[in-house]
Amino acid sequence: MPKFKLEYIWLDGYTPVPNLRGKTQIKEYDVFPSLEELPLWGFDGSSTQQAEGRSSDCVLKPVAVYPDPARTNGALVMCEVMMPDGVTPHPTNKRATILDDAGAWFGFEQEYFFYKNGRPLGFPEAGYPAPQGPYYTGVGFKNVGDVARQIVEEHLDLCLAAGINHEGINAEVAKGQWEFQIFGKGSKKAADEVWMARYLLLRLTEKYGVDIEFHCKPLGDTDWNGSGMHANFSTSYMREVGGKAYFEKLMAAFEANLDDHIAVYGPDNHMRLTGKHETAPWNKFSYGVADRGASIRVPHSFVKNDYKGYLEDRRPNSMGDPYQIASQILKTISSVSTDVSAAA
Structure with a gap:
């Protein structure tokens, strides 16, 4: 054998x-x-x-x-x-105690920085590179360097070969910053695959002498973006029934449970969720259609489809535990009654 x-x-x-x-x-x-x-x-x-x-x-x-x-x-x-x-x-x-539901779908957008010699990959030995602008989805050596794309492509291949539901990659807003996306049906399955994708990335970069920095604001209080792990989510009810009255009740529940969400959305979020760099303040809840600065971004497609589909919670950060993030989202959703006839 x-x-x-x-x-x-x-x-x-x-x-x-x-x-x-x-x-x-x-x-x-x-x-x-x-x-x-x-x-x-x-x-x-x-x-x-x-x-x-x-x-x-x-x-x-x-x-x-x-x-x-x-x-x-x-x-x-x-x-x-x-x-x-x-x-x-x-x-x-x-993992053993989180809420789980196969009908709950999660798409996690994992951002991170490549680090080498104590600074983001591509940063000069002193000071900063050119300001943010050309790096997001950038192409060319001056924007993405000479090794980052090789690493993310290898990582993508490893994930796909492992059967992980890896859905995409892109260079992010800051130099040396990248993102990959993982989709899964059910809290445990989605979170398992995020952790496994993180593992494969960390193991892969050993041979390049490069570290992965998952801290949500590694460059501190500067004009450089932090890293999130935006959580796109939906339930069977949200996809199949939805409706404006239910959506408004859902947003009220997210606002009422703000502290519970922030508590598990990753440490040091106060450094990242400042109201700048397309973030909502950590201690205030907001939502808006296509609003990248809101706590929850509502896609145009959601509204056009009679308030059915998925929503994006932009508050989880890059260090967050996807088990706890998904579970807290489900906990808040489960507190909202689907009986909206009176409100309608």
């Missing part, structure tokens, strides 16, 4: 942002293993801030598996962290 290289991948216990971790075990299978065939596997939680040294055992539970195109007979195994009994979710295991 062929030997398969199983890369078990999980989120550690660091706060406010967990790190991706991974380790490999070798197992024999006749063909590429199914999720059900993958065993639980222990690890030292004292090295990942998930246990104390005197009782360090934690357990990895496979929850999704993808081909690993960078390895012969390789598999990428997304895992939840469990307590030593292998049944009880670890306190750091957010």
Whole structure:
């Protein structure tokens, strides 16, 4: 039987942002293993801030598996962290307790910076490059440099070969800043694929001597854009029924739950959501048709289609945990009654 290289991948216990971790075990299978065939596997939680040294055992539970195109007979195994009994979710295991709904669709727009030698890729050793303007969807060496496009193209190929629903890439507003988009049906599936795409990007850039900076405002209070992870979302009801009365109730619920959303939309959002650079202030809620400066952007197509379709929450940031982001969006949506006959 062929030997398969199983890369078990999980989120550690660091706060406010967990790190991706991974380790490999070798197992024999006749063909590429199914999720059900993958065993639980222990690890030292004292090295990942998930246990104390005197009782360090934690357990990895496979929850999704993808081909690993960078390895012969390789598999990428997304895992939840469990307590030593292998049944009880670890306190750091957010995935195990989030709201999920296969009818809820999420499209995440993951922005990030390439960094080398402590500064964004393409920045001079001192000062700044030319102002923002030509970099967004830019072409040519002076705009995107000589290696960034090679990396994002390789990353795209890796994701597609792994079966991740990667939907696109583009250079972003700041020099050295890029974006990829992931779409999934259901909170867990969509978030699994975002985390796996992040993992593949981080692993890929090792060979280029380039780091990925996910901080939402790495250049601080300057006239350079921060990085978001805009969350496009819809439910079956939003796509099939919708209506203006329901939409208005939905927006009222998002406004009422502003603090709950900001709490899980990624740390340091106050640095990014300033009301400048096409952002709404973090402590105010707004929505608008095609308004990139609103908390929630309402596409023209949504309004034209009798308030049916998807909406874009522009507040989640690039460091955010997509499990918690998707779950909070669903929690707010689920609080809104679909009985809008009185309002209509």
